[in-house]
Amino acid sequence: MIEIQNVRKSFGELEVLKGIDLTVKKGEVVTVIGGSGSGKSTLLTCINGLEPINAGRINVDGVEVHAKSTDINKLRQKIGIVFQQWNAFPHLTVLENVTLAPRKVLGMGKAEAEAIAEKHLRHVGLGDKLTTYPSRLSGGQQQRMAIARALAMSPNYMLFDEVTSALDPQLVGEVLETLKMLAEEGMTMILVTHEMSFARDVSDRVAFFHKGVMAEIGVPEQLFGDPQHAETRAFLASVR
Ligand code: ADP
Numbered sequence: 001m002i003e004i005q006n007v008r009k010s011f012g013e014l015e016v017l018k019g020i021d022l023t024v025k026k027g028e029v030v031t032v033i034g035g036s037g038s039g040k041s042t043l044l045t046c047i048n049g050l051e052p053i054n055a056g057r058i059n060v061d062g063v064e065v066h067a068k069s070t071d072i073n074k075l076r077q078k079i080g081i082v083f084q085q086w087n088a089f090p091h092l093t094v095l096e097n098v099t100l101a102p103r104k105v106l107g108m109g110k111a112e113a114e115a116i117a118e119k120h121l122r123h124v125g126l127g128d129k130l131t132t133y134p135s136r137l138s139g140g141q142q143q144r145m146a147i148a149r150a151l152a153m154s155p156n157y158m159l160f161d162e163v164t165s166a167l168d169p170q171l172v173g174e175v176l177e178t179l180k181m182l183a184e185e186g187m188t189m190i191l192v193t194h195e196m197s198f199a200r201d202v203s204d205r206v207a208f209f210h211k212g213v214m215a216e217i218g219v220p221e222q223l224f225g226d227p228q229h230a231e232t233r234a235f236l237a238s239v240r
């Protein structure tokens with residue numbers, strides 16, 4: 001379980017998270033939507049400890065993410081994160097890119113790491129690309145490789161930050177299908193996305209961020225069908 005309580009985060013004078021409360025239960029899929037600069041990416045980087053917070057607390061499976069005593073590298077192994085773009089190592093094959101962290105970080109042997117990497121690459125539909133170099137993959141294939149790379153660490157949680165935003169429109173679907181598959185398999189995830197129909201389809205709950213505040217959260221039917229706040233309505237009108 002991810003428990004976020006009254007989290008505040010500033011960059012210098014600018015407060016970008018103004019008291020966020022959110023609990024994500026095991027197996028839940030929570031989507032975060034909202035305008036540019038509303039704090040969506042910052043929330044994800046605070047959850048996995050990439051960014052410190054100024055107030056409040058984030059607890060993942062009983063571990064305080066921002067406590068001094070917390071082994072952040074160990075915690076991060078449980079929380080996979082995939083961004084808009086991931087620069088794979090160009091001189092390594094797809095398989096080698098995916099085995100890198102399990103081998104270096106987890107100290108896994110080559111054979112075991114390759115077996116796990118291959119399993120995840122097959123799962124995301126890249127079973128025939130093991131010995132291919134990243135530059136030969138399409139954008140959609142590269143994003144699926146990034147997802148396989150995160151899964152190879154056996155995370156309990158996955159955070160996705162606009163993973164389809166940099167893709168050509170015709171490649172978006174294959175990546176969304178992969179995310180949907182993970183959701184249906186019970187992966188606990190927080191997704192930031194601009195794909196509203198996908199959010200409606202796949203989410204247990206949808207959170208709308210506005211200027212550093214979680215203005216509204218609800219089941220998709222409620223948030224999209226009967227938004228309670230003027231800001232939510234304005235945002236949804238702007239993206240439809
Ligand atoms: P979103 O993902 O919703 O577009 P972000 O979380 O990326 O929003 O950013 C929220 C605000 O914080 C923006 O005003 C952005 O410019 C600012 N910001 C984000 N990261 C940094 C940083 N590392 N240093 C300074 N300001 C930042």
Ligand code: MG
Pocket residue numbers: 040041042161162
């Ligand atoms: Mg962002």
